[in-house]
Structures are given as C-alpha cells and as structure tokens.
Amino acid sequence: MQPELLDVVFRSRKRSDLLLLLGEEARTIEEIKTILDVSPTAILPQIKRLTDSSLVVQREGYYELTGLGEEVVKKVRPLVDVLTLLERNDYWLEHDLSGIPQYLQDRLGDLKDFRLIEPAPCQIFEPRTEIVNFISASSHLMVFSSFFRPEFLPIYSKLGRKGAKVSLILTEAVLEKTLHNYERKLKKFTDMPNTELFVCNDGVKLAELIVSDQGTLVSLFASNGRFHHDHAFCSDSQALDWAKELFEFYKSRSRLIEDSRGMERFSCTSGTDFLSESPLFSLQ
Incomplete structure (x- = not known):
C-alpha cells in the first residue's frame, strides 16, 4: 500500500x-x-x-x-x-503461537472478540463449570488435547451416547496415559458409531482446542513452556471457521484409531514415568 x-x-x-x-x-x-x-x-x-x-x-x-x-x-x-485482538489482552503476546500454522497466525484477528477464561488459583486442578457446561451443551464436538484430561472423558462419552458427533485428537503420550488409567472407558468411547479418536505425535505446541456449535476454546502454552489452564473463548462465526481449520490441520496429521483393537500398541506401564518424562505437566 x-x-x-x-x-x-x-x-x-x-x-x-x-x-x-x-x-x-x-x-x-x-x-x-x-x-x-x-x-x-x-x-x-x-x-x-x-x-x-x-x-x-x-x-x-x-x-x-x-x-x-x-x-x-x-x-x-x-x-x-x-x-484489536492485541489491545484486548496480552494473552497472545505472552503465549507460544508456534502450534498454530502460519496461515492461521496470519488470520489471528479472526479471534478479536475473544474472552479470556482463567481459573481461580484454588481451582486450577478442577474442571471449570463454565467449560463443562460449554462441552455438555454441544451437539457436535471437536477436541485436540496435548495434556491429560480424564475429567472430560465421561462427558465426551455421554455426548456420543446422545448421538452427538465427537472427534477427539490426543498426543501419543496422553493416549497412553489415558489407556493406563481409563482403558475400558476410552475403548467404549472409540467403539461408538458417531465418535472418532485420532492420535498424533508428541511435541505439539498447542495445549488444547475445543470446537463445537456453541463456540471455541483455545489454550496455548506460555512462552516459557508452562501451562496455566487458561482458555480464549470465542463464539462468532469467523472464530469458529478459524478453529475448525486449526482442528482439521491437526486431524490431517494424525492417525485414526478405528476401534478399540487399534489401541493395543499403545501402553503406559507407569504413571510416574509418564509424568517425569512428559513436558506437558510443567504447571504454574
């Protein structure tokens, strides 16, 4: 210009x-x-x-x-x-954007109307009621997670039983941890006709992405690698389109677990080993 x-x-x-x-x-x-x-x-x-x-x-x-x-x-x-996005909050300046492909970083302004959801210090290890209600009210759901979220698995399964379309992408380490602790529940989820489970390689720099008909939640790791359990929430159509593209980006780089038998090669022999080796549990 x-x-x-x-x-x-x-x-x-x-x-x-x-x-x-x-x-x-x-x-x-x-x-x-x-x-x-x-x-x-x-x-x-x-x-x-x-x-x-x-x-x-x-x-x-x-x-x-x-x-x-x-x-x-x-x-x-x-x-x-x-x-406008940067003026609203320093969130995007203080967090690692490398988990977002460049073509979507170029359109980060699509999230300009976001609202930051932060947990109270005393509730940092508890699921926020606002997020639980958001997920539970969805008629379709797409989730990417690179950290262990056992509290949400029953909600995903309940949505699946009610006929909602649920697609879940986990990193290998998170899948192994989930199987180690909740194998039966995860296999039941995978065997539902309207659910999908994908696995992607470890090392992804995106903490969590939740996309539904209600809106989207995006959570990034801080620039120092820590995870603070905060989410950027958006509900307008531009933000939803952006979030769906980000989910599809990771889905295209993941492997589909077609049924419970496809999980057999994933195992986690020690919860302690997992926590000590994984960089995803560096908490504030």
Whole structure:
C-alpha cells in the first residue's frame, strides 16, 4: 500500500472505522453518524479526506467504497483485527503461537472478540463449570488435547451416547496415559458409531482446542513452556471457521484409531514415568 494511503487510513481512527463500515455495505450519512456514534462536524472532514483520496464516493445519497477503497479494506481489515485482538489482552503476546500454522497466525484477528477464561488459583486442578457446561451443551464436538484430561472423558462419552458427533485428537503420550488409567472407558468411547479418536505425535505446541456449535476454546502454552489452564473463548462465526481449520490441520496429521483393537500398541506401564518424562505437566 502506498505511504500516502497508509497515512490517510491510519492517521485517524474515525477514517479507518468508516472505511471498515463501508466495507460491509453502502451507508447514508445518518447511518454513519448513528453506527459510529459521531457528530456531522466530526465525520464530514474524514469523509472528504477519503473521497479526495479516491477511496470513497457518494452516489444517490449513499457513501460507498471505490474499487481502490475495496482493495485497501481487504488489506486493512486483517491488520485492524489483529491490533484489536492485541489491545484486548496480552494473552497472545505472552503465549507460544508456534502450534498454530502460519496461515492461521496470519488470520489471528479472526479471534478479536475473544474472552479470556482463567481459573481461580484454588481451582486450577478442577474442571471449570463454565467449560463443562460449554462441552455438555454441544451437539457436535471437536477436541485436540496435548495434556491429560480424564475429567472430560465421561462427558465426551455421554455426548456420543446422545448421538452427538465427537472427534477427539490426543498426543501419543496422553493416549497412553489415558489407556493406563481409563482403558475400558476410552475403548467404549472409540467403539461408538458417531465418535472418532485420532492420535498424533508428541511435541505439539498447542495445549488444547475445543470446537463445537456453541463456540471455541483455545489454550496455548506460555512462552516459557508452562501451562496455566487458561482458555480464549470465542463464539462468532469467523472464530469458529478459524478453529475448525486449526482442528482439521491437526486431524490431517494424525492417525485414526478405528476401534478399540487399534489401541493395543499403545501402553503406559507407569504413571510416574509418564509424568517425569512428559513436558506437558510443567504447571504454574
């Protein structure tokens, strides 16, 4: 983008907000004033600056983007979304993003409306009621987990029995640990007609991803490798599409356990050994 256009767009928050608004559809001056909550004296000079720069044109009482304006908005919107995301919370700056493929990092702004769910210190090892209710209310569920979550397995099975589609991806270490402690329950889950279990290699830098018709929960490891049991929650359609793509990314790199017999090669002989060898249990 030309430097002079960058100046036009980003020197004024009102101008950038107006461009993004017109990127949705053409608007009258009254609609612009109401939606952006501005006075005529505040917004008219910004409209003039945008029309002088050939980004906006007025036709039959409506302001709309020119062809150039549409191209500028395509480039500006992702950047504005990312800036909005980073302004809301330092979560994304303080956590390891390497578990997210670059093409989805480039669209991290799709999660701009996220809300951070953090456990109270006294509840860090207990499942949060908010998350349990979120999972339990789902009609379909996709879960990736690289740490041991035994408390959720009965919920996944209950959803499966109720006819919900449930897809679960575990790392090899977590699968072995789960089989060591809950083999019968996990095999019952796998043998249901509407459930799927996948296993992927260890070392994934994504802590947890939960996607349902209700929204999505994303949990990352901190930059120092620790896990703090916090989740970013989003429920808008953009965020859901982003999360589904992330799940499919890991699903395409995982192996399907077709039934309970497919688990036979996975075993965990000692819970203590697992905890001492796994980097996934480095807790705050």
